[in-house]
Amino acid sequence: MHVSANERFVRRARRLAREAVTRIGDEVHQARLALGLSQEEVGRIVGMSRSKVGRIERAEYGSAPLADLVRVAAVVGLELSVRAYPVGAPYRDRAHAALLDRLRRRVHPDLGWRTEVPFPDVSDLRAWDALITGRDFRDGVEAETRVRDGQALERRVAQKLRDGAAQHVILLLSDTRANRSFVRDRRGSLAAAFPVASATPLRALAEGRDPGGSALIVL
Numbered sequence: 438m439h440v441s442a443n444e445r446f447v448r449r450a451r452r453l454a455r456e457a458v459t460r461i462g463d464e465v466h467q468a469r470l471a472l473g474l475s476q477e478e479v480g481r482i483v484g485m486s487r488s489k490v491g492r493i494e495r496a497e498y499g500s501a502p503l504a505d506l507v508r509v510a511a512v513v514g515l516e517l518s519v520r521a522y523p524v525g526a527p528y529r530d531r532a533h534a535a536l537l538d539r540l541r542r543r544v545h546p547d548l549g550w551r552t553e554v555p556f557p558d559v560s561d562l563r564a565w566d567a568l569i570t571g572r573d574f575r576d577g578v579e580a581e582t583r584v585r586d587g588q589a590l591e592r593r594v595a596q597k598l599r600d601g602a603a604q605h606v607i608l609l610l611s612d613t614r615a616n617r618s619f620v621r622d623r624r625g626s627l628a629a630a631f632p633v634a635s636a637t638p639l640r641a642l643a644e645g646r647d648p649g650g651s652a653l654i655v656l
């Protein structure tokens with residue numbers, strides 16, 4: 438059964454949340470015992486009930502606010518550190534799906550078209566938004582409805598091309614004022630990374646041919 442990138446994202450997020458809450462609860466429990474404090478004493482210091490402290494330690498309080506976890510940890514001499522960094526594909530919305538569909542309708546039916554295609558390395562959580570395949574080519578598609586950080590986008594696409602087992606990459610952008618401004622502002626770096634002009638790959642894909650290189654398409 439095919440599992441979409443969004444489904445994999447949600448499953449992984451749930452698993453990581455369970456693991457984090459369990460780990461924090463166990464560490465708080467062990468630290469509290471080492472200090473000889475009761476759950477009631479910890480709760481009194483932070484303004485919680487004894488039962489709530491117990492649920493945190495047993496990982497039964499899965500929806501505990503981050504502030505509660507930080508406060509309880511601090512009482513037993515622990516500093517809870519939280520950071521966020523990109524590791525996989527983000528959640529995609531309907532506008533993103535509609536953008537991909539606009540390209541799909543331009544692609545010749547003889548070409549292969551799949552969406553949310555995982556990378557070959559099963560430990561790599563990234564996926565191509567779409568993969569277009571022909572008899573002698575395999576092109577990944579990275580779609581963006583709105584570009585917010587041009588440098589980050591170019592870096593991400595380059596890394597996906599390196600690791601995603603595709604010959605070329607098509608950067609697909611929604612035809613909006615903001616995205617057209619992005620293309621104008623970064624004309625030089627985009628031309629170097631995506632040397633095939635927009636009309637050329639669209640014509641080639643419509644005819645069932647290899648676009649001939651990485652390309653930027655605005656639709």
